[in-house]
Amino acid sequence: MKGLLKLGAIGLFSAFLFRLLNKVSEMAEEPKPYPSIRDAGPEYQEGIDAKDWDLVDEQSDESFPASDPPGNY
Numbered sequence: 394m395k396g397l398l399k400l401g402a403i404g405l406f407s408a409f410l411f412r413l414l415n416k417v418s419e420m421a422e423e424p425k426p427y428p429s430i431r432d433a434g435p436e437y438q439e440g441i442d443a444k445d446w447d448l449v450d451e452q453s454d455e456s457f458p459a460s461d462p463p464g465n466y
Contacts, residue, residue, distance in 0.1 A: 433457070 433455040435443035
């Protein structure tokens, strides 16, 4: 009889733990998608005219977000 009670208690505890872990996983935050990244170049830049760009502007825009400076300095 004691063995049956122990088995029942283990079963109830297991069911409780399973439901608790399911709720925790449901509450977990969904991974956020990557932000939209624009292409390099004056035609994709906002707030500046393409005629105002020079070689340095274009090379620095193409190298972003890399830490390397443009190669013609």
